[in-house]
Amino acid sequence: MTDQTPKGKRRSKQKTERLDIHTVARLANVSIATVSRTINHVPTVNKKMAKRVWEVIKELDYAPNSQARSLVSGRSRLLGLIVSEITNPFFPELIQGFEDVAVEHGYEILIGSTNYDPERMKTCIRRMVERKAEGVAVMTFGIEEPLLDKLAERKLPLVFVDVGPERPEISLLRVDYHRGIRQGVQHLAALGHRDIAFISGPLILHSANSRLTAFKRAIQECGIKINPQWIVEGDHTMEGGMTAAEQLLTHGNVPTAVMCSNDMTAIGVLHEAYRVAMRVPDDLSVIGFDNIHMTRMTIPPLTTVQMSCYDLAREAVMALRAHVEKSLTPNREYGIKTQLVVRESTGFPHGTMEHLRNSADVPK
Amino acid sequence: MTDQTPKGKRRSKQKTERLDIHTVARLANVSIATVSRTINHVPTVNKKMAKRVWEVIKELDYAPNSQARSLVSGRSRLLGLIVSEITNPFFPELIQGFEDVAVEHGYEILIGSTNYDPERMKTCIRRMVERKAEGVAVMTFGIEEPLLDKLAERKLPLVFVDVGPERPEISLLRVDYHRGIRQGVQHLAALGHRDIAFISGPLILHSANSRLTAFKRAIQECGIKINPQWIVEGDHTMEGGMTAAEQLLTHGNVPTAVMCSNDMTAIGVLHEAYRVAMRVPDDLSVIGFDNIHMTRMTIPPLTTVQMSCYDLAREAVMALRAHVEKSLTPNREYGIKTQLVVRESTGFPHGTMEHLRNSADVPK
DNA sequence: TCAAATCGAGTAAACCTTTACCAAACTTTT
DNA sequence: AAAAGTTTGGTAAAGGTTTACTCGATTTGA
Structure with missing residues (x-):
């Protein structure tokens, strides 16, 4: 059975000087x-x-050859990043941050986009597993529990950014929405607004829910009564923002300010205001959330709440590293801070004299 | 010298049931x-x-285990993509397209961003080489000739998208700017515009140069004399667009339409027009180029020339595959088609009666 | 000066696949 | 029924690195 004659065959690539x-x-x-x-x-x-x-x-x-290195060392130095869609203006900055920080720590990144399709999500994950990614940051929803079980079995470190269920083996990155939303509301209140509406995101989203809750809390903290008519559900798109704004601006009492669950919604509001010939900020103040790049370029530039994507990305990489390098305590929840960015879409409410302002916190 | 006693030591990972x-x-x-x-x-x-x-x-x-597979098969099924900055709104759609097409053909993508830094470019390339990427698409300039020599030696397939020098071993993807720009100019001419300005990109860029040349040609094809005063150099940023527009709109003869080398510039023009209280499109028509996502959301939505990022990405992947799978002829220049997208930033020139229009090619 | 200790470098196994080659098991032909 | 041909599965080498273990050389201590 045993053939002891290595005949020296199987010579590959004869001429090319190997560089090993x-x-x-x-x-x-x-x-x-x-x-x-x-x-x-x-x-x-x-x-x-x-x-x-x-x-x-x-x-x-x-x-x-990094493949050979990985094979023997068991470390791929590859980090996965799964987002819903790259073209969603929220993500590029996040990807950039993730890439920067990953490279800084000697990692490469593997990108996957799901387009909100659970099937694509599954193949994304599978690709990451095959490539032996050392950890994956998930920035989109739609990951199913059974899949999670399998991944837990495989001990693939996961970090969920602002989505996904609580699970013992998964790190969660949660943004401090309350702080951010409160900053926005206080800014409006300081300008003299009392009639403040809110356009939420799709309430199936954890993050959208948190933002809405935060808004209600912030409003009450400012001593303003909540008007249920002024809380409308959007869908985090521009179109959704327009529809919601139409409802707000053309029916019944019209608010003097609208706070939005994200920037795209706020941009929709800007459009709708333009359509019905309301001037921003003279007739209506608008605040967004996220501080996506585009907000610098709207007319007028949008006041918004920044959540530092860079921080978010940094924390994500750190959380992943904490799992892998097992030097830091894993599994803790990371909180991301936010900050108000005042631009030109907010101003004094219509009819309010400037001398009535009771704060120095006004847009320049 | 020879030790013939394999003592069965070096047992790794004792308990964990291996999944191989x-x-x-x-x-x-x-x-x-x-x-x-x-x-x-x-x-x-x-x-x-x-x-x-x-x-x-x-x-x-x-x-x-894809590392083991790659190691023995010599195929990593990894494609590199190098861009200047992910946050530049032009890139996300391109990345998305690239990812889609790559995954479709069973490849994974490795992303690198250079931030216009030649040093980072170098490390990007090195990372791709180490990971044994089968090909790299470069969508930014700043790659140096000596580096190119080395890569040619390594036989790493490269495709340059709209940048980079001509070289025998490199595929080039060139966009058909002339067609796109002409479409824009003809659209304006059909609306009745004769006083058309152009804001170029930074002329060190190959692509910016091509666009300018295309504009001049298109203008002459329409029987319009070129007014050198109405050709201004921008830098492909919004700020550059504002500066250029200021020069155009507040000095000497004011054009009735401005064509821009890219969308960001056009957005800058929109801002400047807003600042000096010119109405778009009533007082000024504006056309961009690229059809970035954001153009759907400006006020008013921007008429622009689309260059299909998806096609661009598809061609890039194909060009790379042509090298690798050596079934198609490599090294040919690929041409990318463009298309006019009429939105609301273009209209009849000020003072022109609507019945004077000489074409059905008007925005709805 | 010699033994012990220390230091640094080399050998070979292991990582997990793919695949060339071989052998065994069928199938068909004469 | 035997020979030839055709499938189909198995064995083992190879791919490029890391690293445990070993061993020779050099230094230190007595």
């Missing part, structure tokens, strides 16, 4: 082990040899 | 070769066995 660790070792007159140790900065390697090795590496422009 | 191809083979009662062939859809494998294997695979939710 053996070549480096040969040219530097050391063993491959030394080359490997040099590359990985193992301290026991002699300075002189290290120098020689590095010179050869530079000379050849040798780049170690 | 051997496990699958054992449970399906076949050899690992059969499992491998089943997974890779080698036609010679018996249907019954294949079925059994697939069942076990599903049962275990086995995912083959």
